[in-house]
Amino acid sequence: MATIIVVTSGKGGVGKTTTSASVSTGLAKRGFKTAVIDFDVGLRNLDLIMGCERRVVYDFVNVIQSEASLKQALIRDKHCENLYILPASQTRDKDALTKEGVGQVLDQLRQDFDYIVCDSPAGIEQGAMMALYFADEAIIVTNPEVSSVRDSDRILGILQAKSQRAVNGSGRVKEHLLITRYSPRRVEAGEMLSVKDVQDLLGVPLIGVVPESESVLQASNSGVPVIHFDKSASGQAYDDVVSRFLGEQKPMRFLEPEKKSFIQRLFGT
Amino acid sequence: MNLIDYFLSKRKKTAVVAKERLQIILARERVDRTGPDYLPALKRELLEVVAKYVAIDVDKVQVNLQHDGDCEILELNIALPEAPSTQPQAQLASQ
Numbered sequence: 001m002a003t004i005i006v007v008t009s010g011k012g013g014v015g016k017t018t019t020s021a022s023v024s025t026g027l028a029k030r031g032f033k034t035a036v037i038d039f040d041v042g043l044r045n046l047d048l049i050m051g052c053e054r055r056v057v058y059d060f061v062n063v064i065q066s067e068a069s070l071k072q073a074l075i076r077d078k079h080c081e082n083l084y085i086l087p088a089s090q091t092r093d094k095d096a097l098t099k100e101g102v103g104q105v106l107d108q109l110r111q112d113f114d115y116i117v118c119d120s121p122a123g124i125e126q127g128a129m130m131a132l133y134f135a136d137e138a139i140i141v142t143n144p145e146v147s148s149v150r151d152s153d154r155i156l157g158i159l160q161a162k163s164q165r166a167v168n169g170s171g172r173v174k175e176h177l178l179i180t181r182y183s184p185r186r187v188e189a190g191e192m193l194s195v196k197d198v199q200d201l202l203g204v205p206l207i208g209v210v211p212e213s214e215s216v217l218q219a220s221n222s223g224v225p226v227i228h229f230d231k232s233a234s235g236q237a238y239d240d241v242v243s244r245f246l247g248e249q250k251p252m253r254f255l256e257p258e259k260k261s262f263i264q265r266l267f268g269t
Numbered sequence: 270m271n272l273i274d275y276f277l278s279k280r281k282k283t284a285v286v287a288k289e290r291l292q293i294i295l296a297r298e299r300v301d302r303t304g305p306d307y308l309p310a311l312k313r314e315l316l317e318v319v320a321k322y323v324a325i326d327v328d329k330v331q332v333n334l335q336h337d338g339d340c341e342i343l344e345l346n347i348a349l350p351e352a353p354s355t356q357p358q359a360q361l362a363s364q
Binding site: 153190192 | 292
């Protein structure tokens with residue numbers, strides 16, 4: 001029986017798709033059979049971030065409406081053999097994601113997979129509600145910034161009231177806070193909310209901190225999830241996130257500004 | 270930030286301001302979320318009654334539900350426009 005993980009945030013542009021791509025890749029690299037589903041009907045982007053945009057033939061809505069089988073629609077990742085991508089429809093209406101339809105597809109995936117990662121769209125409309133409804137665990141992606149923190153709090157409220165677990169009274173969705181685009185230098189200067197501030201405000205256990213990094217853009221440029229960039233801080237941070245998700249103890253990294261060397265100081269870089 | 274800046278700056282760091290603002294707004298929104306189901310309807314109907322007698326500006330109405338120990342306090346704050354009476358504000362508290 002697979003575990004369903006939703007990657008959500010409320011606010012757009014905080015790194016949900018980047019996180020979905022890297023977390024699903026990390027799980028697959030560790031040998032778990034993993035599917036990652038794009039719930040952003042009409043604005044599909046997971047395919048680009050995963051680098052499989054030219055191989056999309058059928059999509060999630062085709063499967064829901066029985067126009068294609070799940071097997072036809074799932075795209076096998078080119079880097080990891082255990083990873084499959086189910087792209088969103090680019091042309092349909094977001095209301096095509098019905099509770100029954102999504103439930104059936106997830107039930108089918110559950111037979112074969114260890115983990116199902118649901119990449120939620122921004123907002124709190126149908127796509128976002130369906131992405132979180134069936135979740136067993138949730139990764140709340142938050143930037144250390146006022147609107148993102150507020151929207152995350154709103155999404156936490158929805159998870160606790162509107163998810164299937166909440167509605168059936170079958171326990172809680174397990175919540176994990178992931179802080180992304182973190183700049184230790186700006187936190188030190190008092191210009192950015194710290195990890196502790198965000199944790200105090202949201203009251204959710206922290207699963208990781210991903211520093212603001214140039215490699216995230218480079219990764220999306222090239223269609224390779226940033227977790228594959230094992231020399232970059234954000235790639236390493238995502239790898240830690242996956243380890244912690246699987247229960248390993250890993251100390252938080254990248255919370256302090258990088259110390260500049262004497263030479264760097266001299267040249268002011 | 271150098272030492273001179275440090276001693277010269279009297280203003281609060283923006284991160285501190287952000288945290289304080291968020292603490293207030295999140296607390297308020299959580300109350301709205303966890304408040305009883307009848308609250309929105311109660312608010313609306315109370316306002317309708319007041320509006321029957323006084324021309325009120327809905328934007329200048331504040332309704333708060335506070336918890337104080339075992340008590341719940343419903344506070345209704347209505348700014349009356351150009352009120353001729355001595356009391357510019359009507360307050361209603363129920364427990």
